[in-house]
Amino acid sequence: MTQSSVRGEVPAVEDTTSLTPADRKRRAAGKGASDGDGGRRKGRRRRALRWSASVLAVVILGTVGAGYLYYEHLNHNIKKDPLNIGDEKDRAAESRANAAGQKPLNILLIGSDARDSAENQKLGGAKDTFDTAPRADVQMLLHLSADRSNMSVVSMPRDTLTDIPKCTDPKTGRTYAAETHVITNDSLGRGGPGCTVATWEKLTDIHIDHFMMVDFAGVVSMADAIGGVPVCVDANIYSHTSAGKGSGLKLKKGTTSVKGQQALQWLRTRYGFEDDTDIARTKAQHQYMNSMVRQLRENATLSNPTKLRSLAETATKAITVDDGLGTVAKLYDLSKELKKVPTNRITMTTMPWEYAGNSGRVVPRPADAQQLFRLVREDISLDGKDRKKAAAAKASTDPAAADDKIAVQVENGTRTDSTGAVRGRATSVADLLVGKGFKEAVADSSTTPSEAKTVIRYPSADLEGDAQRVAKALGIPTSAVKKSTSVSGITLVVGADWTSGTKYKAAAADDKTPTSADALNGSDTTACMHVDPNYVW
Numbered sequence: 001m002t003q004s005s006v007r008g009e010v011p012a013v014e015d016t017t018s019l020t021p022a023d024r025k026r027r028a029a030g031k032g033a034s035d036g037d038g039g040r041r042k043g044r045r046r047r048a049l050r051w052s053a054s055v056l057a058v059v060i061l062g063t064v065g066a067g068y069l070y071y072e073h074l075n076h077n078i079k080k081d082p083l084n085i086g087d088e089k090d091r092a093a094e095s096r097a098n099a100a101g102q103k104p105l106n107i108l109l110i111g112s113d114a115r116d117s118a119e120n121q122k123l124g125g126a127k128d129t130f131d132t133a134p135r136a137d138v139q140m141l142l143h144l145s146a147d148r149s150n151m152s153v154v155s156m157p158r159d160t161l162t163d164i165p166k167c168t169d170p171k172t173g174r175t176y177a178a179e180t181h182v183i184t185n186d187s188l189g190r191g192g193p194g195c196t197v198a199t200w201e202k203l204t205d206i207h208i209d210h211f212m213m214v215d216f217a218g219v220v221s222m223a224d225a226i227g228g229v230p231v232c233v234d235a236n237i238y239s240h241t242s243a244g245k246g247s248g249l250k251l252k253k254g255t256t257s258v259k260g261q262q263a264l265q266w267l268r269t270r271y272g273f274e275d276d277t278d279i280a281r282t283k284a285q286h287q288y289m290n291s292m293v294r295q296l297r298e299n300a301t302l303s304n305p306t307k308l309r310s311l312a313e314t315a316t317k318a319i320t321v322d323d324g325l326g327t328v329a330k331l332y333d334l335s336k337e338l339k340k341v342p343t344n345r346i347t348m349t350t351m352p353w354e355y356a357g358n359s360g361r362v363v364p365r366p367a368d369a370q371q372l373f374r375l376v377r378e379d380i381s382l383d384g385k386d387r388k389k390a391a392a393a394k395a396s397t398d399p400a401a402a403d404d405k406i407a408v409q410v411e412n413g414t415r416t417d418s419t420g421a422v423r424g425r426a427t428s429v430a431d432l433l434v435g436k437g438f439k440e441a442v443a444d445s446s447t448t449p450s451e452a453k454t455v456i457r458y459p460s461a462d463l464e465g466d467a468q469r470v471a472k473a474l475g476i477p478t479s480a481v482k483k484s485t486s487v488s489g490i491t492l493v494v495g496a497d498w499t500s501g502t503k504y505k506a507a508a509a510d511d512k513t514p515t516s517a518d519a520l521n522g523s524d525t526t527a528c529m530h531v532d533p534n535y536v537w
Contacts, residue, residue, distance in 0.1 A: 071328060074312055074313075074316045074328050075316075075326075075327050075328055077313065077316035077317045078316050078319065078320075078321060078326055078327070078328075078331075079319070079320040079321070080320065080321060080322065080323050080326040081170070081192045081193050081194055081213075081320055081321075081322065082170045082192070082194045082322065082323070083194055083197060083208070083210070083211065083322035083323065083324065084194050084197045084198050084201065084208070085167045085168050085169070085170055085191050085192065085194035085195055085197075085198060086165040086166065086167050086194070086195065086197075086198025086199075086201070086202070087165060087166055087198075089459070089460070089485050090165045090166075090198060090201065090202045090485060091198075091201055091207070091461070092201040092204070092205045092206055092207040092208070092483060093205075093207060093460075093461040093464045093483050094207045094461060095146075095207050095209075095377075095379070097146065098146045098147065098379070100146075100147070102146040102147055102148075103146055104143060104144060104145055104146045104379045105143070105144040105209050105210070105334075105337065106141060106142070106143050106144075106206055106207060106208045106209050106210075106376075107141070107142045107144070107208070107209060107210045107211065107212060107334075108139065108140070108141055108142075108193075108196065108197055108200055108208050108210070108211040108212075109138070109139070109140040109141075109142055109211070109212055109213075110136050110138065110139055110188065110193055110196055110211060110212070110213040110214075111136070111137055111138025111139075111213070111214060111215075111267070112134045112135070112136060112137070112188060112213055112214070112215040134188050134189055134215075135185040135186060135188055135189060136158075136184070136185045136187055136188035136193075136196045137158050137185050137268075138155075138158070138267070138285065139155065139156045139158070139184065139185070139196065139200070140153050140154065140155045140156075140285075140289075141153065141154045141155075141156075141200060141204070141206065141208070141376070143206075143376045143379075144337060144338065144341065145341075145379055145381060146379050148337060148340040148341060149340075149341065149345060149381070149386065150341060150345040150346070150347070150381040150382075150383060150385070150386070151338070151341045151345065151346045151347070151522075152346075152347050152349065152375075152376055152381065152382040153286070153289070153346070153347070153348045153349065154349050154350070154351055154372060154373075154376060154517075155282045155285065155286065155348070155349070155350045155351065156184060156200075156351045157278045157279055157282055157350065157351065157353060157362055158183075158184070158185050158278045158281075159183065159277075159278045159360065159361045159362055160183070160184045160351070160353065160361070160362050160363065160364070161181050161182065161183060161184070161356050161359075161361045161362070161363050162181070162182070162184050162199065162203050162363070162364070163178070163179070163180045163181065163182075163199075163202060163203070164176075164178065164179045164182055164184070164186065164187050164190065164195070164198075164199050164202075165178050165195075165198050165199065165202045166178040167187075167190045167191045167194070167195035167198055168191060169190075169191035169192065170191065170192065170194070171192075174191070176190040176191060176195070183361065184199060187199040193211050193213050193320065193322075194211075194322075196211070197211055203364070203373075204373040204376070204377070205373065205377060205482065205483055206373060206376055206377050209324070210321065210322050210324055210325050210334075211321065211322050212319055212320075212321050212325065213319065213320040213321070214318050214319055214320075215318075221314045221317075221318055224259050224260045224314075226259070226292065226295070227259065227295075228257035228258060228259040228263075228295075229257065229258055229259065229263060229288055229291050229292045229295055230255050230256070230257050230258075230291050230295065231251075231255065231256060231257075231258055231266055231284075231287060231288055231291060231529070232254065232255045232256075232287070232527065232528035232529065233251050233253060233254070233256075233528065233529050233531050234253065234528050234529065234530050234531055235253050235531040235533075235536045236251070236252050236253050236531070236536050236537050237249060237250065237251050237272045237273075237531045237535055237536065237537070238250045238272070238535055238536075238537040239265070239269045239271050239272035239273075239535060240271075240535075241271060245271050246269070246271040246272065246535075247264075247265040247266075247268040247269040247270075247271070247272075248265050249262070249265035249266055249268075249269045249272065250537070263288070266284060266288060267281075267284070267285055267288060268281070269281060269284060271532075271535065272531060272532055272535035273529050273530070273531065273532065274529070274530050274532065275532070276532055278362075279350065279353070279362075280529075282350050283350070283518065283520075283529065284529050286348035286350075286520050286527075287520070287527045287528075287529065289348065290343075290346065290348060290520065290521075290522045290524065290527070291527075293343060293346065293522060294343055294522070294523070294525070297339075297343060316328070343522045343523045344521060344522060344523035345381070345383060345385070345522070346521070346522030346523075347381070347382040347383045347513070347519050347520070347521060347522070348519065348520040348521075348522070349372065349382060349513065349517035349518065349519045349520075350517060350518050351364060351369055351372065351517070352364065352365040352368030352369045352371075352372060352514050352516035352517055353365055353369070353516075365516060368514035368516045368517070371510070371514050372513065372514055372517050374479055375511060375513065378478070378479065380511050382513045382517075382519060383513075383519075383521065384512065384513070399465050400465035400466045400468065400469035401465075401466055401469075403436070403437040403438050403439075403469065403473070404437055404438065404439040404440070405440070406438055406440060406466045406469060406470065406490065407440040407441075407442075407489055407490065408430075408433055408438055408440065408441040408442070408470055408489075408490050408491075408492055409441075409442060409444050409487075409489060409490065409491045409492070410426045410427075410429050410430040410433070410441060410442065410443045410444065410491075410492045410493075410494065411426055411443075411444050411447055411448075411449055411491060411492070411493045411494070412424075412425045412426035412443075412445070412448055412449075412494055413448070413449040413450055413451030413454075413455075413493040413494055413495050413496070414451075414494060414495065414496050414498075414499050415448055415449075415450045415496075416450060416452075416496050417450075419496075421448050422499045422500070425494050425499065426443040426444065426445060426494060427443040427445075429443075429474075429492065429494050429498075430442055430443040432474075432502050433470070433473070433474070433492075436473050436474075438470065438473070449493055450496075451493045451494075451495035451496065452495055452496050452497065453480065453495045453496075453497050453507075454476060454480060454492070454493065454494055454495040454497055454498045454504060455480050455481075455482060455492075455493050455495065456470055456471050456476060456480060456481045456482070456490065456491070456492050456493075457481075457482050457483070457484040457486070457487045457490070457491045457493070458481070458482075458483055458484070458487065458489075458490050458491075459483070459484065459485060459487050459488055459489065460483075461483070463489070463490055464481075464483070466490055467481050467490050468481055470490060470492065474492075474504050475503060475504045475505075475506065476504050476506065477506045477509065479509070480506075
């Protein structure tokens, strides 16, 4: 692979018309034209393209040398949509670079249930939903650490109730009003994947750099192309009910390599796995993805040019991406970054959740979900490693204005359910800031919020550095600095954890992944889905 190929320049196409018959025989046997052992070694390298961290890596590798027309043909296959179609005020601040100037990458993976074609309708069923608005039935945030040493994946259950921000369809110009407490998979039908991205950013305050989306037909064709993925069940399973529910998945106990429609059935199964909920389906999807990565990295080689070209066609037709990933070269660059992470540093998790009453829907579990989102936002690995490195990364801040130019509004949030607010606390802390050089710090006595922990909020990315500077001056941890559209400027809310004194005593940092996130390591080969006895055959 040459550097020019990676950048998307036209690869050279070799002229073989001048080769002798003997040379052609040598070339057909994988040897260079009269070039001895060196040519044989080059031929072996070309024939044995190893799969990398993603299917797309092989796809792009296979197209190099195919010529400008084929390269452009593959580029034309790739469907593109805007990255974020929500309001700018709802966008999360960009990820901060670490001490080495490296930035993490956050990529939202979306599985669409679109029934907009005969093939998708056949695979998805439900004839009454043909050509209706698609839903984002699979949503996974892939976080690639700044130093590329680890990868974290956070799944949001399909049945999650959350707030969807205002979105504007880039094709029709239609604006969808913001909604609260609605099912998250509806976001895709409100203008496209850019609204799903906007929904994630509003919920998590994690800046998303790219998205990749695939539909039913894409899952089937990709699964066929990679030759199957091993999955495990602890009993014979048939996901089918007398009422017609279920994915139709039918497997024997143990490990089976699934592909094509059977792979899609695995990814869609909820009736038959564990407690027949979307949570169990998410676990099965994690098992599939981990197994697929291991399969691609450890076992698979492609030596057949025809099969390689077919895979290139399949992958590029199957996906929709944002403009930042909209060419073969850009996808290849991404695949190079992904394959730097060893399998044992990949961690799959599910957003911590709790049931929303008796609705059968779920909502984020407040403390645990926010903890998980913070770890991803601050680029802290979910496998419990690299703590010192994470601490150093958290210490870095964006450039800030001079202290005497930073306006800070201080509110008294010391009130609790059992005690009233500490009198004059906002004024005391505002005076403390003024004494430290923040001449524009003022107390706001017009409101008395209630905050268990002290927090600094800022409304937009351009004020993030200023907010970080205020936190550093007071000894408040960076985890307490949050972007919020509920404030118009930097706002310090003094919480019930700082009711007196001039020095804030931060609680010991807890950088552990919540157990409720149900983490699964990428190298775990023992994962096996439990089958509901009612679906055993």
